[in-house]
Amino acid sequence: MADVRTYTLIYVVLLALGTGKFVFFTFDDIFTYQMAMAGTIILAVAKSLLIAGYYQHLLEEPRAITYMMGIAVFMVFLLTIAAGYSIQ
Structure with missing residues (x-):
């Protein structure tokens, strides 16, 4: 810590x-x-x-958890892009 x-x-x-x-x-x-x-x-x-x-504290966690968080953030980014296109 x-x-x-x-x-x-x-x-x-x-x-x-x-x-x-x-x-x-x-x-x-x-x-x-x-x-x-x-x-x-x-x-x-x-x-x-x-x-x-x-x-x-992601630096202290195992890499698998960090990768899982990265994938989740990427999916949120994709959903944001899709929502932006659906609004137009």
Whole structure:
């Protein structure tokens, strides 16, 4: 199990990533809308991996559980894409 220092460091990184998403859309003279969206998606994936790895303790679990969680997330992604097409 990770110690308090590790959790504090992860929290600071998550705070910085959240601030980065704010910066993308605030400085619209530097970032286009497409760049801001792509950056936001990349930061969201990084935040999700940090949260799943450390706060949900997936790094300490057997690899089979990690793979099962990855497949579940992929299936949710596919369902989201399918729902988006059915709305149009």
